[in-house]
Amino acid sequence: MNKITGIELDNPTILAAGIMGTTGASLVRVAKEGAGAVVTKSIGPEPKEGHKNPSMIDLGYGFLNAMGLPNPSYPDFKDELAIAKNESNVPVIASIFGGTEDEFVDVAIGLMDSEPDAFELNVSCPHAKGYGASVGSNPDAVESITVAVKDAVDAPVWVKLTPNVTDIVIIGEAAQRGGADAVVGINTVKGMAIDINSGYPILGNRFGGLSGHAVKPVALKCVYDLYASLDIPIIGVGGVYTWQDAIEMMMAGASAVQVGSAVYEGLEVFSSISSGIKSFINENDYKYVGDIVGIAHERI
Amino acid sequence: MNKITGIELDNPTILAAGIMGTTGASLVRVAKEGAGAVVTKSIGPEPKEGHKNPSMIDLGYGFLNAMGLPNPSYPDFKDELAIAKNESNVPVIASIFGGTEDEFVDVAIGLMDSEPDAFELNVSCPHAKGYGASVGSNPDAVESITVAVKDAVDAPVWVKLTPNVTDIVIIGEAAQRGGADAVVGINTVKGMAIDINSGYPILGNRFGGLSGHAVKPVALKCVYDLYASLDIPIIGVGGVYTWQDAIEMMMAGASAVQVGSAVYEGLEVFSSISSGIKSFINENDYKYVGDIVGIAHERI
Amino acid sequence: MYPIDVKIIEIIKETPSTRTFVFDRSFNEAVAGQFVMVWIRGVDEIPMTLSGKNSITVQKVGDATEKLFMLKEGDHLGIRGPFGNGFTLPGRDEKILLIAGGVGAAPLAPLAEYASSIGVCMTTILGARNADELLFVDRFTPCGELHLTTDDGSAHRCGFVTDVLADTDTAAYDRIYTCGPEVMMKCVFGMLEKENSVGKTEFSLHRYFKCGIGVCGACCMDRKGLRVCRDGPVFNGLELVDSEFGNYMRGPGGNKELF
């Protein structure tokens, strides 16, 4: 049993935001496949259709996506969240976004009826104008949004960080000051791809966010730095495909890992990661999974 | 013939800094293999042995390195630079670094005797304390260093930018204000890797910089953004392995490309990229290679 | 992978509302029922079934398809795929029934041609709004028995494919395949359920696709969370029992849109 911000997880793998998280049914499916918890698609104050396609391409070594935060808004999503809560048997974390403190608060309060186990504040999406990272690269904004949501709801609040800043620790510290119960890192890394046959940027939004294998080293460094400076738990995300990746992330300082792009490989990824972690802990004389969290910091 | 900051290149492929660039002989070898120009290893004011090994690992989808700017310092390197200049038959760009304006100037002046065709200011290495990116994430420092070197030497000055900042355009604009003749982007992306068998970070320096395939999308976005805002040429670097990658980089806005990690695939990479570019230009009814520079900006 | 550039080498006006775009590039590995993401640069990228190894057949319904219709031979498209699961191909000795409505004939025509090439005995029920809109009559005709219906009776039998199906002994077939408007397929489903034939029937579904590769979740169906782009678009009827099929789908934002 892993406990993070008061939430009990059967295993430390968590479905990342924006992956099969738009409907209650798909969240339930992922939970049944073995995720220790699931995070919903980021939900905002107004319905959004997202960017035009192409919205995601497979690069082989990772993915580029610019979905544009498509979501039905919180009034419509409430029922989906309730389904996830009632049927998944794992903690369900509501990812939310907004352009202002008030919007964040509206969405959080709007979803409270469905009793999410925690909120994850998406202040880090790199390709939605006025939302996400444009908020999340400003430590003051991150702090005040965190304070506002913490005040408004009685649930743990996680803050999801963008790596597209000069120093992620400054943003992490702002979240901590604001009362965040945990930080989650990383969201995608700004990137783009161009079709040389036509000269067109491939994504409908022209640019987007890089995820998958390519960002694991970046995520590890962010988690490592955050762990060195913060007192709250860190949830590691970015390029986790295998139990080895998960162990690596935990050794850098993550108390749990989120899995996004690796869902492409198949939903078995959750059970295969969590059973791999279990074996690793047993075979290496660690007492429990918490023993490995942050140990890279002690290896000098 | 491509002309960049007054320098004539036979083809738009340039050896990136830090790759086979520590000796005159190795620079000559790369030139003979078909590079249109070569950049030296970054040279500093004092001899440096660099970080302990492991200093570079192959991730499959890219590389992590933390060399630590090993270099014999400018007095020792002068002769190597002269060999490169005399025997390579292509423009030779001296990459230099320092912790202060004065150090940059000392190194530049110290190398002038060997008549480099340009200087490339490394204000972007992510893993050398007090050098590189710790300077290069501060726009004022970038501007004043650029001014100082421009004043001190009569040669084009390129400024190499780090992607590890919230907005690379602000740094690019600082370089331009300082009188840079071109900017070069990107240097490596901060990252790390951990050995799960022991918990040790793998690199001797614990963390390092990501290069190769994984960073191409990041480099493209940086080049794209810089092109939209700057008036000086942009030289694209990051994950260029094939002529398709080079074309993509140029469509984003690069006037030429640098090739680093792809040297791992073999030194033929320069001739294969440059001949591929040539065929592409001919087969697609472009008049010359400059026609494609930045065209992604026009495709809306 | 990046979209593959294809040149349109031929445009065939199949019916007043549908055109086939033939590419200079064949997707020989594709199985009938698989789809590609078709990128009309500067406009949108939309899912289309491969109506042949190197073609798509498109019905004009909105923005992107309208832009597609403005393209000429020699123009280019970007293609990602083929993606998803195609139809389970019939064995040599099986008897099969195809039920196609409108542009739903697109994935079934290559299936029919494949089946015919290995000697499978087949019956096709092909329906459309009116005679002009009957798609691929020429492709189905040589493959086996063909029943045509039109909603307005402008040709052949007046009525729906389900009317023909009502007269058909589905027990005589080893496999049934269907594609068409979801309301049509829902009726088919209902009829086959009564005859206990759902388990041998494959339905080719449409949902709103974003990623097209099974990650984003835009195309997930209730109540199992099946991804149409990855777990489908072809589903065995049993997978659809108790699902949203025929009742609603999701819009681009994840909102429910009732049929």
Place this chain on the structure above:
Amino acid sequence: MYPIDVKIIEIIKETPSTRTFVFDRSFNEAVAGQFVMVWIRGVDEIPMTLSGKNSITVQKVGDATEKLFMLKEGDHLGIRGPFGNGFTLPGRDEKILLIAGGVGAAPLAPLAEYASSIGVCMTTILGARNADELLFVDRFTPCGELHLTTDDGSAHRCGFVTDVLADTDTAAYDRIYTCGPEVMMKCVFGMLEKENSVGKTEFSLHRYFKCGIGVCGACCMDRKGLRVCRDGPVFNGLELVDSEFGNYMRGPGGNKELF
């Protein structure tokens, strides 16, 4: 790839200054002469030739090798590789000559064993500072003719491997292989040059390695810019003509260090 974790299952004290570390993991694809990067965690990563499919043989010379000597059976190392080009293996009917000095016997012992296993006729000249330091006498002995020399004459012939070489008719050999201190190899090179035998001789070289994979350029030799880690570490003698070989190498910062 990340370093592979290996467990040291046996440590053999070969001579007062050298130890063989045997791993629980064999690198069966390795060719004699290839090297691995050996990571002593928390200390350094250094290049070592594989003295067997699952072993390295180390001479204590400084920091990292000293730490290696402090390890015990059951301890672990990280291994990247095998890297570089090994020796050109001899053909069945060829006659070969091996010239090994000190720990330079490490890459030549597996070569000798391979050659012997396919019946190659061979002569080995093995030298060391003194009798105790003669490495792998037991491995070379069963493989063919063996000449031993010691600098101090403490065993067998007093003198250098080059003294034995001077008495040898190199024309009688199809291939010659050598590894040892660079000054020794330089002498060998000079002698073979006079006999026009450089072109059939392979030299296994050492340089300061950083990346070990041919990218950083730390190990480049003048004047051709050959990378010892990637184009070598084994070079045909002709590649070394007119090079820095025997004159100088580069230190970690790229500065010249004269021999």
